[in-house]
Amino acid sequence: MLVTVEGPSAVGKTALLLSATPTESVVGEGWEAVGVSRAAEPAAPLSSEAQRFWVDLNVRRWEQFLEVEERRGTAYADTDPLKLYYNFALVKAGELPREVFEEGWRLSREAMEGRRLGFVDRVVYLKASPATLAKRKASDAARTRRNFGLHQRLTKAMEGYYAALEELRPETVCWLDAEGEIPKHAAIEALSGEAPRRDRYDVALLDALKAELDRLLEGGSPPSQRPASEDASSEQLGG
Secondary structure, eight states, rough: OOOEOOSSSSSSHHHHHHHOOOOGGOOSSSHHHHHOOGGSOOOTTTTSSHHHHHHHHHHHHHHHHHHHHHHOEEEEEETTOOOOHHHHHHTTSSSSSSHHHHHHHHHHHHHHHHHHSSSSSSSEEEEOOOOHHHHHHHHHHTOTTTHHHHHHHHHHHHHHHHHHHHSSSTTEEEEEEEEEOHHHHHHHHOOOOOHHHHHHHTTHHHHHHHHHHHHHHHHOOOOOOOOOOOOOOOOOOOO
C-alpha cells in the first residue's frame, strides 16, 4: 500500500511520519533519496523544457515507493510522487504559464499510461493556519524553506486539487487538523488502510481530474472538503 502525507510547508508532514511509521518504510522527499543531485536542476525550472526533468524525477520517486512497498508491505512518503497539484497551484497563483502546466500534465499522463507513475492509495492532508505555519518555520533552524512564502500562496489551490481528487476518487484523502499536536493514535489511524487500490494507473480517472482542474482554472468553485478530523477513526480507506 502507498500512503503519502501532503500539506503546506512547515505543517509537520515529516514529523508526523517519523512519529507514527517505521523509518524503514518511509521514502524521503529529498532528491538524495532518489539519487539525483541538486546540480542537475534545470536552469529555467518553470519552463516547458524542464517538465521532462521533473516528471522523470517523479518517476524515480514512484519506483522507490514501489520498491519499499515490495519489501515492507506499506510505503510512506511526505510528498505525492504524482506531484500534479504543484503545477496546478502555480498556474492558479499566476506563477506558471498555462502551456507549461499542459506540457507537464501530458508527460505525466504518458508516464501513467506506461505504468511508470500513478495515484497513491491514500493521502493524508494536514491543515494549519498561516500563523501556525509561520511560527513553525521560525522555530525550525534545520531547514531554510527558501520558497516558504510562495508555498503559502499555493495552499488554497493545493487543497482544491485534493478536494477534486477526493470527489472523483472517494476515500482517497483524509483531511487532518494539524493546528495543534496530532495525537499518535490519530496519526496512526489516518495513515492506515486496508489494501492497495486497483486504479493506480487509471488514465480515465486522470483525464477526469484534468477536466475538473481546467474548470477550476476557469473560475469554477472547488468541491467542498470534508471537515478536518481530530480523530481519523471515521476516515477508513476503501480497498
